[in-house]
Amino acid sequence: MSGRHESGDRGSPYAPHTADETAAMLDAVGADDVTELFDIPESVAFDGEFGIEARSEREAERHVRGLLSRNDDLTEFLGRGHYEHYVPSLVDHLSLRSEFLTSYTQYQPEITQGFLQALFEYQSMLVELTGLDIVNASMYDHATALAEAALLAARVRSTDGDRVLVPDYLLDQRKDVLENYTDGAGLSVETFATDDGNADADALAEAIDDDAVMVYAENPTTRGTVEEGLAEIGALADDHDALFCLGSDPVALSILQEPASVGADVVVGDAAALGLPTAYGMGLGLFACREDFVRQVPGRLVGASEDAADKRTYTLTLQTREQHIRRERATSNICTNQAWVALRTAIHAAYLGPDGLVDLANDCVRLADDLAGRLDDVTGLRAPVHDRHHFREFVVHTDQPANAVVEDLEAEGFAVHAVGEHEVQVCITDANEHAADRLVAAFEEVA
């Protein structure tokens, strides 16, 4: 019982065996001691200690709380791929229901209709937001989804080719993941220039040829600008039989041009902008594509079906694409995904509804515009650096070295990005707007 294990010193507190039960079970298997059941040669048996102290729940909770309390309490104006919007309490309470949280992949759909339906609904909401027909039940994050998009592009393209073209605003980290994932398939990732924070269609036109399997752009971009030449980029990709992959997120997609309308074949992104608080970069890989590619999609797909009583039901489908069946010929190696985050994202999106999503997205435009204007008024700053529309974030030119500004702001209790020698980047949403006045004041202090 719990009491016996409260201090953790007599075994796992989550193994319920009483001494009598253990004895009866050993008896049933004909062993005197549980060690007899291990078939480990002595030469590799472990007889040392890890040196990890067992703790009561209270001690463990205090220990972790104490550790984490060493994080400074900064007000973050950070984005660059990882965004925070206020997550309604409902999302926590419902997603923590143990029937959801403690289940695994829906290999037995007859007893997991609830999660399957929730994922089906997630897929459907993202179908609306992207305008594409197929959305999978999640990838790890934006970067790995982008990498999978490039691999899909290589698979579905009718002719050979090995070039993946990305704009130079692509985050280094994402580019690195893309290269790691596509290296095995022999692809090469190449950068094309940007123009004032947007992808430069002219530069792309020059760079693209029939060896290009995929062209990538983002909307909004890593630097916070709203892309203005998407249709042109899409047309260029189409001209060369390359897939056009667009990076975005569900909040931005609520008002920005529908990806399908500008020719996007695949949409990737971090859907955890809804559903998770800031989580040290943990995300939810959004992956959407045109119907043509459905048999080449990586990851799980939930589809509708009927049961023996002819009732509407849901089930994982097209599993023959997946690694547990197709092995080395699978469309991806992904198994464990981010399903629970997708559940949270779906709840958050449903909570906001279409009005709420549009309002939130419009706030991301207005707040960024307003804050940029106020920072532009501060002596020593110029904002936004790009003469574009912005969504959530923008780049600020600083007369002082950016690193010094960032450091000084941290001393004032704020975190922003340094993105160049004299450039910082600032992200504002509903989650930090209450501190905008104080941020401006802090900039006035340090700029």
Add this chain to the structure above:
Amino acid sequence: MSGRHESGDRGSPYAPHTADETAAMLDAVGADDVTELFDIPESVAFDGEFGIEARSEREAERHVRGLLSRNDDLTEFLGRGHYEHYVPSLVDHLSLRSEFLTSYTQYQPEITQGFLQALFEYQSMLVELTGLDIVNASMYDHATALAEAALLAARVRSTDGDRVLVPDYLLDQRKDVLENYTDGAGLSVETFATDDGNADADALAEAIDDDAVMVYAENPTTRGTVEEGLAEIGALADDHDALFCLGSDPVALSILQEPASVGADVVVGDAAALGLPTAYGMGLGLFACREDFVRQVPGRLVGASEDAADKRTYTLTLQTREQHIRRERATSNICTNQAWVALRTAIHAAYLGPDGLVDLANDCVRLADDLAGRLDDVTGLRAPVHDRHHFREFVVHTDQPANAVVEDLEAEGFAVHAVGEHEVQVCITDANEHAADRLVAAFEEVA
């Protein structure tokens, strides 16, 4: 939808009506406007404003959080009827399951078997702890349970009488509630002396006569002492046909003398010592009594029964005692009780199990003994004041005025009770023992 009401400015965010639905519903009832449905004379209609600002969930959450953050972060060594033990996370997660939390009294037992069984289990665990046969499904708190005990005593006593005898260590607040509740029944509450922190059986023997309907004592007492003369008190009450009511709590009952064994007819107390954190005095009224009184018990009782398929089931029983049926002749006016706290208490008790409860109770003895010894070593302090065994708490004599000591300790980040001009009271449990060293150091600083 939620989005529409996010800022709360267009109505309740928890009323789901779309404009179309409202119109259709008004049409169905033949009204043009919802105001037509109100039959309120104009002379008493309200056309003012409360002046309460509507807030989004995020704003409301921040507002309340901001308010509460004005509570100083003190480490509390406080007790005197309101105790904190570490509440395992399981208690929160399970009790917050909405099927429990959002239900009401089990008027329809066929769809509320879960809560009924949990309350039946609560009752059963307290039957074991008290040794009495009947435990109700909760009163508000210790004080109101004590008051109900006196009223029960007056009802069940064969002859007239109006005296309720309580020891002078009884908390003023509890005595006040007792008087308020029993005044209408014509009872008078009288105090008998104590001896070094325990009830003085000799004083009681002198005070008691055949007009006494009830004698009350506590174990442990408000001053933290373990009562040594309970059997004697019980016998005195019995000699005069008075009920013996004992105050305690489930942690203390895990090791202290079983109330039934010392002649207790009723046990009251605050059972939320398990199940709730410190909650500004919010509690759970424990009420247990001998089987003879079952038809005079206040509050709800859960009993086992059978359903039409002859399966074991649970239901509220003996409801004819209650106000909604018996009205002015009910055994109590209680309706809404503390059922959800009882659920939490039951989960907490089950989590600890018998070993865990005994260990926790023993810690309450050892920790108090140890801390009293260490404070006794501090110049300017003498502890414990009473030459008794202690449970959780004890009184300390301070050479300095107690109020000054308490104030100075607060400046050091600690809270203790001032209970006399030169007496402070200190309570230690598993929840604050980690800070015992720092408390001793602070006492050294200020004593």
Add this chain to the structure above:
Amino acid sequence: QYEPLLSEKNSEEVEVDSPLPDDLTRDSLELPALEEPELARHYTRLSQMNYGVDSGPYPLGSCTMKYNPKFTEDVAALPSAAVHHDRSDRSLQGTLGLMHGLQNYLAEIGGMDAVSLQPPAGAAGEFTGILVAKAYHEANGEGDQRDEIIVPDSAHGTNFASAALAGYEVVELPSGDDGRVDLEALEAAASDRTALFMLTNPNTLGLFERDIEEIAETIHDAGGLLYYDGANLNALLGQARPGDMGFDIMHYNVHKTFATPHGGGGPGAGPVGVVSDLAEFLPAPRVREREDQRSESSERASDGTPRATDGGAYERFDPENTVGKVHGFEGNWLVLVKAYAYIARLGDEGLADAAEKAVLNANYLASQVDYEVPFEPFHHEFVASAGDQDAADVAKRMLDYGVHPPTTKWPEIVPEALMTEPTEIEGKDTLDQLAEAFDAVATEDDETLANAPNRTTARRIDQTSAARNLRLSWQSLEGDAE
């Protein structure tokens, strides 16, 4: 789908070995002994055998089963809310500020001048209000003389019980033919023995007591006080205020009107509001702004929310002629936090909309239900009559349609009453679903009803067996086969 009792899963008897002398301790303790995973499954299963507001419609008349906003749980669970009452006021400015804010909110909403948050439930609020009335009459030298409390026959049972608890004679007032207070009967009942008249408005039939001003005059002329039972306040939010109708004392059921969870029976909270003349009698302590702060009251926020100052803006105080205490400490604090958060979320417009939608819902649902509703115009709830059917059986049969039934057989003025309060949280679809359940049952025969329910966790439960063969603990089940 039987879930064993904890004790049936595993129990252990342990010897009590303690640092205390043996004669001060028990010998042994026998209780369930299970590990956390087993407990998680046990209570998860029990929860799945329970129906709450989040499970579906819950139109339990007179109980106002609203949706409980999740975020209110979060704020009540903040570590900063987990404080002991026995700390200095200075160190508790957050708690006192919130309480002061809630006192103000409630006073505004009820049209009262002063509020005590101490009563831990509605019935406790009633009892508190009666104590205040008693203290008032005593202060006027009429304590002994005024020994009666008038209560309408349709009132909540707690009204009668609370009056009796306080030592009063209960004078039951028969309702008029229109289901409202019969003014003539009231005049006959009111006298110099009248301490208090307790009334809920809208009353338990959902009818507004249109004669409320005459009622108040009658009682006040007789020297009595008028008490408002807040159980039905949800119908009036922002529409009318008891204080404006002549009520002197009222209680608020925050677990009804202000959406704190009912928790399977509680905890709730039953704050009491009074007009200024009675403020001196309220329970102790209350919370006020400190005197040096009060002088700067012009700086208070418009919604009455508190503000911090260095010295601490709030303090507890004992009203001058306080009745003392009705709870050992200061009431159900965590519940009060949730109520405060709810009001702070809705604001004026949200509260008024809640009342409007609650009334619209009751009227719409009644219009879709085939059972007769004898009394109207009703507000937030209506009482239908099951006619020739047994109302309790109707309720059991409704369970088979997957909804929670209404309150039954009360108030008795309606034969076989089905007292139905959908609250504002139901949309049209859910109300239609409820109406379908009502109407399906209305067409069914008595045998079907008597055999219901069939589709629930448990079939019809034998109340007689439970009461005759009392088994109130697992200890009493020994030898009783499952």
Add this chain to the structure above:
Amino acid sequence: QYEPLLSEKNSEEVEVDSPLPDDLTRDSLELPALEEPELARHYTRLSQMNYGVDSGPYPLGSCTMKYNPKFTEDVAALPSAAVHHDRSDRSLQGTLGLMHGLQNYLAEIGGMDAVSLQPPAGAAGEFTGILVAKAYHEANGEGDQRDEIIVPDSAHGTNFASAALAGYEVVELPSGDDGRVDLEALEAAASDRTALFMLTNPNTLGLFERDIEEIAETIHDAGGLLYYDGANLNALLGQARPGDMGFDIMHYNVHKTFATPHGGGGPGAGPVGVVSDLAEFLPAPRVREREDQRSESSERASDGTPRATDGGAYERFDPENTVGKVHGFEGNWLVLVKAYAYIARLGDEGLADAAEKAVLNANYLASQVDYEVPFEPFHHEFVASAGDQDAADVAKRMLDYGVHPPTTKWPEIVPEALMTEPTEIEGKDTLDQLAEAFDAVATEDDETLANAPNRTTARRIDQTSAARNLRLSWQSLEGDAE
């Protein structure tokens, strides 16, 4: 008991009116429009149509469905854990300290020298490990030459897929008759083209690869590296360590071994450990003690937990020859917090006990099950054969007995495989309940099995219809009657 789709409850199409120019925005957005109470009920109902570990036994072989301690959710939900990765190291000492502690814990437990926490799942861990092996061989000038990865036929599908993703040829190694690695076959397969041999131990039959030292020697002699698939690590906690067996690289499935929740499919985390020679290749960044701190390493806490200093004790760094990144940022942080909390709770003895009880449970359960178990001695899981029955049908029928069935039809070396892993969290009663379900099904005829399940939310679901008539969104359901 059909729960409508959100879109079937209420949808609204709103026009997008935005401060942006029209040509940069969409015209409209059509999505479900529901209020919070409706959503609460929707997802509450969906949850009730789902089976998790807290619902009952979940012996899904190879998935290690442990109980997820509730307190780990609480610490992951602390505001202090909600930080952005792009802050200064100095301001993130809590996060970095916890990560450093977890790196140390995992290194100790696996017998490895260095750990990266970045891979967001087990398969991502495999891929990362392969990238490390590739980088190692490239550094040795053997990058092009070593283009094969050897994988046993009984390995997890991800092994094959991860190897292919990294551009390797997969060499499938047939199992020996005893269900283990066939040393001769391995010797034949190993060559100077071998980059890596991937193995799980105990293997997917639950058998310990007793020849592990010879296996390691064979691979190392061929110049290859040995990879440990951590899926079955729960069997070895405190009993044996991959590093001590000669493995060079391993991943940990924290959602299996360290009890973080599976979340309906994820998120998990798949940290990778390596021996010291390979540390320079691990993904960037990792966490280390700052140099000025490292010199004081004698002051470190005995369990490797971090300590604060004024300057900040920890910093992120890029390993010298890092393979770069395998996740956009730094992995599934919140999952890592839960894993850390679990390990900090159990400690040495708890971890060792978990392995012992997991192995005891598998052995006890197998002893009670009538189906034949061809291979032994197994450890934490066993693979029974359904014999003449269809294993998938057996699983469907087990649903009717209220339990989650085992993994079926895999590994293929056992005909009609029932791969069963009860984990340590089940007590004898639950194992007996599971055995009863197995044994009841074992006696039933094929038709009964083929028609199962009958007692579940949904009856047998038509997989063919789902795949032939693809409906992957509610948009695709239009015209498709319920």
